[in-house]
Amino acid sequence: MHSPHRRPQDDPAGDVVRWAAFSCLLVPVVLVVYGTSFGGAAVATLGLVAVTAACRVMLRHSEKAERAAGRLLAAEQSAPGHRGRHSRTGAGAHRGCHGSGGISPHD
Numbered sequence: 001m002h003s004p005h006r007r008p009q010d011d012p013a014g015d016v017v018r019w020a021a022f023s024c025l026l027v028p029v030v031l032v033v034y035g036t037s038f039g040g041a042a043v044a045t046l047g048l049v050a051v052t053a054a055c056r057v058m059l060r061h062s063e064k065a066e067r068a069a070g071r072l073l074a075a076e077q078s079a080p081g082h083r084g085r086h087s088r089t090g091a092g093a094h095r096g097c098h099g100s101g102g103i104s105p106h107d
Helices: 012-033 038-078
Strands: none
Touching: 012 038
8 A cells, every 4th residue: 555645656666576577577588589498488487476576575574664663763752751862961971081081981
């Protein structure tokens, strides 16, 4: 499913899958034209179809994981009381050699 603000042309994974499907059709034709047997071309086609299907599954899984991570990050950023990664204050906030005058255990 496409989100309302995205056009089908904005689907790079879909473009990859469409080109791969086109290749699955073109490669056996080229193999037969250049003298490969129909059986050999059929085996090559089955292999390409299997690889294309596996890649499509992995691309879609990756897209879903990326969307889920984006939603999680947005939820964390909008949570009340969230101070961020670098907002520690008080004693021990700035460990290291920034004005400590000596060597700290973290150096």
